[in-house]
Amino acid sequence: xxxxxxxxxxxxxxxxxxxxxxxxxxxxxxxxxxxxxxxxxxxxxxxxxxxxxxxxxxxxxxxxxxxxxxxxxxxxxxxxxxxxxxxxxxxxxxxxxxxxxxxxxxxxxxxxxxxxxxxxxxxxxxxx
Numbered sequence: 001x002x003x004x005x006x007x008x009x010x011x012x013x014x015x016x017x018x019x020x021x022x023x024x025x026x027x028x029x030x031x032x033x034x035x036x037x038x039x040x041x042x043x044x045x046x047x048x049x050x051x052x053x054x055x056x057x058x059x060x061x062x063x064x065x066x067x068x069x070x071x072x073x074x075x076x077x078x079x080x081x082x083x084x085x086x087x088x089x090x091x092x093x094x095x096x097x098x099x100x101x102x103x104x105x106x107x108x109x110x111x112x113x114x115x116x117x118x119x120x121x122x123x124x125x126x127x128x
Contacts, residue, residue: 026126028069030119034112035062035071041111042073046103047094055081056091060103073104 039062046057059079064071075091094101 026123028066030123031069031071032064033119033122034115035064035073037115038107038111039073042103042107045100045106047101053082055079055083055085056087056094059087059091073107 039060043057043060046060048054048057056075059076059081060073061076062071062073075088077086077088079087081087095104096102098105100106
């Protein structure tokens with residue numbers, strides 16, 4: 001049997017869950033946290049070609065869409081390395097080499113599970 005007290009508790013829990021899932025709540029914060037952590041990891045593991053001067057590493061960008069609670073990490077199409085090369089042109093070639101050269105693939109495989117677990121626990125705590 002559901003009592004008035006039980007209904008009020010259910011409503012309070014529901015409000016906390018809704019607030020946690022809002023862009024300004026724990027879910028929005030979690031998406032931003034994931035974006036920053038994965039961007040940092042991708043930058044850290046990107047190889048620096050002595051000839052290219054680190055342009056690829058410096059060209060990683062992140063974009064976050066508050067309204068849709070999603071983001072992306074990408075190579076800035078307007079970036080130019082110190083020698084005039086375009087990281088957006090040679091970055092996908094480097095990624096396609098695989099292995100240790102695969103900065104985005106490795107980020108998804110190596111870092112995303114750790115960050116995702118940490119952020120999921122944070123969101124779950126905030127909804128309780």
